[in-house]
Amino acid sequence: MVKLRARCLLVGDTAVGKSALSHVFHSDGTLFQKNYSMTTGVELLMKCVNIPETDDSVELYIIDSAGKETLVEACEKMWGVPSLLCLVFDLTSEQSFANCSQWMERVRAHCQGLHVPGALVGNKSDSSARREVQASIAQEWAESQGLEYHETAAKEMENCDALLLSLARAFHSLYQERRETIQNLSPG
Amino acid sequence: MADSSLGSSGVKVVVASSGDENHPPENILDGNTKTFWMSTGMFPQEFIIRFAELTKISAVTVDTYNVKHLKIEKNTSQKASQFESVTEKGKGTSAGVRLYFIFQLNGSSATHLRFIITAGYDHFVSVHKVNVKY
Numbered sequence: 001m002v003k004l005r006a007r008c009l010l011v012g013d014t015a016v017g018k019s020a021l022s023h024v025f026h027s028d029g030t031l032f033q034k035n036y037s038m039t040t041g042v043e044l045l046m047k048c049v050n051i052p053e054t055d056d057s058v059e060l061y062i063i064d065s066a067g068k069e070t071l072v073e074a075c076e077k078m079w080g081v082p083s084l085l086c087l088v089f090d091l092t093s094e095q096s097f098a099n100c101s102q103w104m105e106r107v108r109a110h111c112q113g114l115h116v117p118g119a120l121v122g123n124k125s126d127s128s129a130r131r132e133v134q135a136s137i138a139q140e141w142a143e144s145q146g147l148e149y150h151e152t153a154a155k156e157m158e159n160c161d162a163l164l165l166s167l168a169r170a171f172h173s174l175y176q177e178r179r180e181t182i183q184n185l186s187p188g
Numbered sequence: 189m190a191d192s193s194l195g196s197s198g199v200k201v202v203v204a205s206s207g208d209e210n211h212p213p214e215n216i217l218d219g220n221t222k223t224f225w226m227s228t229g230m231f232p233q234e235f236i237i238r239f240a241e242l243t244k245i246s247a248v249t250v251d252t253y254n255v256k257h258l259k260i261e262k263n264t265s266q267k268a269s270q271f272e273s274v275t276e277k278g279k280g281t282s283a284g285v286r287l288y289f290i291f292q293l294n295g296s297s298a299t300h301l302r303f304i305i306t307a308g309y310d311h312f313v314s315v316h317k318v319n320v321k322y
Contacts, residue, residue, distance in 0.1 A: 002207070
């Protein structure tokens with residue numbers, strides 16, 4: 001049995017639904033924040049995820065960081081070195097998807113050269129009539145960045161569990177890989 | 189004294205910030221470099237070892253994997269608290285390297301030594317052995 005700890009950075013443009021997602025995570029899918037309230041700093045939420053078919057779990061320290069351009073710089077100081085990335089855009093806003101590359105660059109500058117696994121998330125999948133970003137295009141870009149692609153509807157609490165589990169699993173597999181490498185080291 | 193294990197001389201790990209039950213912190217003191225204690229995510233990580241009594245230490249070696257920066261603190265009290273900084277070291281290499289840190293303590297006395305790993309070359313690091321020269 002092992003309990004892993006991961007610093008999960010939650011970023012993306014303003015109003016794409018980062019805080020809504022993190023509140024759904026935190027409330028086990030029982031609470032969607034109906035009134036929009038812009039995050040102006042950084043919010044920290046802890047969520048423990050069990051890895052199915054093992055006794056292992058991952059404690060995700062989710063850092064919900066303000067997306068508004070003018071606030072990003074101040075928030076970046078609190079990012080630390082991330083273990084996982086959750087990059088969110090709004091499926092009904094082409095612009096929020098286009099800005100994802102810029103978010104990747106910002107995050108990479110904090111990774112100290114470490115490989116940081118994670119997910120690209122297209123949120124608001126319930127607003128299908130207003131969709132501006134095709135799943136195939138987002139999927140392709142996610143792959144090029146080494147991220148898994150997920151679509152969620154925080155409002156309907158759809159797929160939020162799957163996303164959370166995928167983040168935890170990504171960190172758990174990284175741990176297992178590294179542990180195996182260390183077990184196979186030649187004795188010093 | 190090079191091959192003796194600290195564990196058999198009454199030295200104990202009393203605090204460790206991570207725990208994989210298959211790779212417990214006791215592995216640091218068992219004298220075997222194949223066994224290890226592994227961190228389970230995020231930095232800093234630390235462990236504290238306690239000596240049976242106030243002990244004069246000339247040097248400490250730490251056998252690690254992927255540790256980038258290591259700090260040592262000590263105290264002379266019966267409790268594992270109120271530490272004073274001793275020394276720190278960073279190793280400028282890349283990931284995937286077995287690194288030996290050697291700290292000269294020049295005969296200073298301690299009952300506890302605290303090892304703080306402030307940064308790693310990967311998300312996870314391991315410590316295989318700590319050895320103390322008296």
